[in-house]
Amino acid sequence: MPVKRVQKTPMPERDAVLRSHDFKEVNEGYGIAHAQFEAERCLRCQDPICIDGCPVRVPIPEFIHQVAKGDMRAAAEILRRSNPLPAVCGRVCPQEVQCEEQCSIGIRFKPVAIGYLERFVADWEMEQPAVEIRANLHQDQKVAIVGSGPAGLVCAGELARLGYPVTIFEALHAPGGVLRYGIPEFRLPKNVLDWEIEQLKKLGVEIQCNVIIGKTITMDELMGEMGFSAVFIGTGAGLPSFLGIPGENLNGVYSANEFLTRVNLMHANDFPNADTPVMVGRRVAVIGAGNTAMDTVRTALRVGAEHGMIVYRRSDQEMTARVEEHHHAIEEGVEFHWLTNPVEVLGDEDGWVTGLRCVRMELGAPDDSGRARPVPIEGSEFVIPVDNVVLSIGNKPNPLLLQTTKGLASNKWGCLVVHDGTSETSRDHVFAGGDAVTGAATVILAAGAGKTAATEIHEDLRANS
């Protein structure tokens, strides 16, 4: 029987002072006792609307029920059937605005900690002796996936499960996309990502790194001489935006992508053992207040900054970062400059950053996004002395594929256009999903799009076989 407890079982976390100097994971994860204690809170609703909040539609009460019963193997199987990346999603999904927002007990109490439980089950599975998974690729038609980020990985996993030989083409030297280069080790350890990718390979998914579709191989070659019957494009949103303010090209100014890639993909935190450096001074200002901004500022502290600052033109009410990430950043000593709009990066005579000229803002009437529009307060200019500025103000889709591919429609933001409510692009048998279509969003929405596309590709290929 479900047990009524108001609060979630808290997630054990590492001490903020200690952790802000290393890259070990912040959240330590539930033990079995925590997990079962929390799982008992699930009401097992007849009509579980939590599932509606999940982009990959994990049968949440089913797996939680198995956790409560102590049958972790069964829980893991249920989870993996619906989500090829449970250990990733259990860590990085914004559950508070998805499954957990829908949770029935959440109306009066705190919702069931669905994310923590998902992570627990996936981590449990990781620690067990490997179960033999035999690939069963019985379909004749093969599918190419462009990009090995969350959308591509999930799409590949689903298609392999349906029996299709799948090849993922990845531009970088290591697979994972934003999970590899973007999300830091302290939030998503790379051995967890490696393990998830290993599971997909066991299903028969092939991954070719160092191949750029549109450059190394064109879309026409892929679907012509290489014999792929369908293609899924999950190239993400990997073209960083800049503000266009003076001083953005001074030495010491980074995009969040570059800053995080240097550390996460290239291991700049281990320089000079690793060969790629990252330049971090005493004071680092990160512009923006999304999850990437929080990742960036917390990374800056870990690679030696004494002051990590968030500079955001709106207030904390409008920030897009998850509450948990904001909370962790506060604990780690991040300083927040809300309602502060940067107008110029200042530099010394050698071209190195020395400061950030800002203007104070106040909130006005709601804008198109429904959020209060920040308005500058006249005469409020001031300078924050900084050694580095990192821009974390969003990304646009990468243009490489579009440059060389005929017949792929895109909109004015460079996002691929898909037919209403589907993943079909303007080219036959070419599907797309994730940030490449929506513009920068979340890991789980990309994963959901990959999963939906897999189903559509399956239908498309069956109709044409």
Place this chain on the structure above:
Amino acid sequence: MAEILEKRPLTPITRLYRVDAPLVAKSAQPGQFVIVRVRDGGERIPLTIADYDRDAGTLTIVVQEVGTTTRYLGQLDVGDDILDLVGPLGMPLEIPVKGHIVGIGGGFGAAALLCLMRELRQRGDTTTIINGAREKDLLILNDELAGVCDNLELCTDDGSAGFHGLVTERLAQLIDGDGPGRPDMVIAIGPMLMIRAVTETTRGKDIPTLVSLDPLMIDGTGMCGGCRVTVDNEVKFACVDGPFFDAHQVDFEEAVRRNKMYVRQEGESKNRTACRKLVVGQD
């Protein structure tokens, strides 16, 4: 992985590599580059494609051993694999002007003129290559370059071979009608100092000039923005918009400054390579 099929010293610190990379060779075009990484924990560095052979599936790159990764690369031998090689990256070079096209290569930059000048000559342009270096022994690929253009002009700072002087001094003579004559277009590849000097030599003379910029890069696909350069007062990413740009619009001062961003770290890292032997594919 790309296997090294041929490794040939061109100068004491410059080597030519021919590598097995059929997919890249098949799609490569003049002006493009590849990114290589030679060890776990290694950097990704851009290298200009000097030449390619689509039938043989091979790619030629010429590397000057000036930093950590190029030094590690120098430790690899024929039969070894370059751990990661990806490309072709960048926009293929588009040369709208027809007529007398002068390619200027400084130091190891001359290598990149191989496939480019061959292509231009094949389409009917008159082609001149000015190959310049400090001294005779540092001039590279003279025979190969002579084979892909109509006129090969050699320049050395010390006069030990060809014209005694800088490439820009020879270029100025050509502009005045000397030798193969006034260029309709100039393309310069080489050290920043040289391409900048070429830019000033043709400025205001109504000679369209393209230069190849080599800013710091990580991914080479537009993802990091580290390679941003200002051209015509607009910020461009050299990896996806370049690497060739209209020389007369380039903000060289900024480009030079940005390339020096990691001088201290580069030195620190390079010093370690002297006493560290690369074990292929491992730390």
